[in-house]
Amino acid sequence: MPDSEYRDIRKLDLFTHMADDNFTSLMRGAYVQNFPAQIELITEGEPSDFLHIVISGSVDLFSSWNGRETSMATVRPISTFILAATIKDAPYLMSARTLEKSRIALIPSQDVRAIFDVDSNFARAIVTELAQCYRSVIKAQKDLKLRTSLERLANYLLRQQRHAGGGAAFELDFEKRRLASVLGMTPENLSRAFKGLQPYGVTVTGTRISIDNQADLERFAKPNPLIDDFST
Amino acid sequence: MPDSEYRDIRKLDLFTHMADDNFTSLMRGAYVQNFPAQIELITEGEPSDFLHIVISGSVDLFSSWNGRETSMATVRPISTFILAATIKDAPYLMSARTLEKSRIALIPSQDVRAIFDVDSNFARAIVTELAQCYRSVIKAQKDLKLRTSLERLANYLLRQQRHAGGGAAFELDFEKRRLASVLGMTPENLSRAFKGLQPYGVTVTGTRISIDNQADLERFAKPNPLIDDFST
DNA sequence: CCGAAGGGTTGACATATATCAATTGATTTG
DNA sequence: CAAATCAATTGATATATGTCAACCCTTCGG
Incomplete structure (x- = not known):
């Protein structure tokens, strides 16, 4: 991973306050990959093996049921997605596909959970991030229902x-x-x-x-x- | 607060793994109150002064816009509500009213944030709880849209x-x-x-x-x- | 340049859902 | 008990939204 990307990820709210060692160790297990447009990165229902970070490009989170499909959100650089599934070690609730050529970092979920257990700054950052995500969905729900x-x-x-x-x-x-x-x-x-x-x-x-x-x-x-x- | 209630709250996922001292200190600042039916406990937009715990009865979380109103969820014993607002120290996104005669514990939000900062078991429990809440709303959203x-x-x-x-x-x-x-x-x-x-x-x-x-x-x-x- | 493909638009129509008004039925209250 | 409430239901109707088909327009590749 180029140094500039490393630093950009480090600057994310989620990672900025954690110990150097832990961040380095997270990144060691991570890999970065370029994907073309319209590639399905994850499929809802699958186990959450990786926390994803969009470095460039954009990703559509969508969901399907009974032949219908709906777009839930769009993820743009630089931010993570499916944090909740990673933390809970639960299946993805949404699928994700690239909307354009995109560069994505993948961090093994078990590494995230392991560091989460030992780095309380990281744990706190995750709390803030999840609270933010939660409130965003509530807002979206109000938008839809009202x-x-x-x-x-x-x-x-x-x-x-x-x-x-x-x-x-x-x-x-x-x-x-x-x-x-x-x-x-x-x-x-x-x-x-x-x-x-x-x-x-x-x-x-x-x-x-x-x-x-x-x-x-x-x-x-x-x-x-x-x-x-x-x-x- | 009666001892049995104290123990019931302690048994909540959110509180069960935190240090004794910290739980006691949280509870010391808390107060418990009985409310009749149809009382508006909190109003959306207000600052989140208290984390609420429903001990008995039930509470409706709802939201309004432009003269319309919609029910977002119902909280039943024993569980908390508006954790995200408390953690983020942000305004409530939903209002809450008792559906029946209810007993509610109120924990000052700043106490929750303070203990969250020093008790990493508590912080971890909050993460799990928020992740759970987040996923529930996503499911509700899929239900609505699909x-x-x-x-x-x-x-x-x-x-x-x-x-x-x-x-x-x-x-x-x-x-x-x-x-x-x-x-x-x-x-x-x-x-x-x-x-x-x-x-x-x-x-x-x-x-x-x-x-x-x-x-x-x-x-x-x-x-x-x-x-x-x-x-x- | 042509033709195919795909997004976007439009019109006609079908369906889903909301609104309004009236009624029923149960529950509360004096 | 009778009156008053209020939730629930029903029918008639209006509005919102989805579906289908056709067409337009741009893009892209031969």
Whole structure:
């Protein structure tokens, strides 16, 4: 693993406070691999052998049941995924596939659990990370249960706008079909939802979104930090 | 706090492995209170001052947005709630109200965080608990996104049946209106959904459910451990 | 340049779900 | 007991969302 990647991983909240020895030992057992797009990295139901870290590219976490499939989240660099399964030594609840060419580090789960047992700084970091993940899913659940698809899209756009720097125009960082899945609707419906937001000053050109009337859209979307603010 | 309650709390996964001193010190700062039914214990958005433990009775965790409200979960004895907010020292994402006369222990959040910092067994237990909570919400999310309301009800009944011991007949442990909210539908729709399950051998009499044709219902519900098994 | 493939869009339609209003039935309360 | 509540149900209807098929448009490879 190149030194710069090593340092980038070390800087993750999860690893930054742990003892040097332990970090080194974790990394010794890890390996890094480049994957092409559309590769299924893990499959739900399988035992959780590795903690994954996305170094570059992006990964879609999705889930299937009875022939249906839904996108649960997208993981972007640099962050980990399936921490909970690793810690609990339980089967993956979600599958993961690369969305593009991606570089992924794999740390054997048993190493993570072993270091977790001896390094209390690491254990504490894991607590914070899991609490964060938990709260994110709760927010997603509130979004799903309390809002219509049009409201979900409107609030997604406002979040994405803020994430992109706050300007009136910005790019979607999803393919639309997957955005639809993330938002819990069909691609056809997403298309109509974009039209449904036109009266509130939303213009779409390909993946470029322009919010022409910020106040109007916000009045409709009614964003709420307890749902839309991912930092708390 | 009576001795028996003290011991019951001590036996919770969360507290069972921590040092005696630390547990005692946690409990010293705690207080226990009896609440009547329908009392709002906490309100979403408020700072998380206390970790709550339900000793008896039951508590509904719910959330509101734009005049709508939804039930997120029900907490039954003996377990804790809002651990994540306590740990992160972040605002509650959900409100909580007693469903019946309930006895609740309140542990100051800062005590929990302080002991968490010095007792690594406690920290580890918190990790396990949070990982469990996280996975439960992911399952709930899959349930919501991948299933129709009829399928959710069918699978809920199968889970509840198992929880009640596996017999063909059992009691709902929810008021129907709240079950509807938990399952993400209206009470009217729940009523119709019960009718919709009649062809699969489900009989409803008040809160009593009878599953007359187990195989039929399972064939329709297609239960899946990665969604319906709460123990993993 | 052509044609195939695939994402995106659109329209017509089907289904699922919510809403509203009215009624029933059980439970509580004076 | 009777009145008052409130949950549960039912029917009629509206709205939201999904499905299917067709088409458009871009991209990519021969």
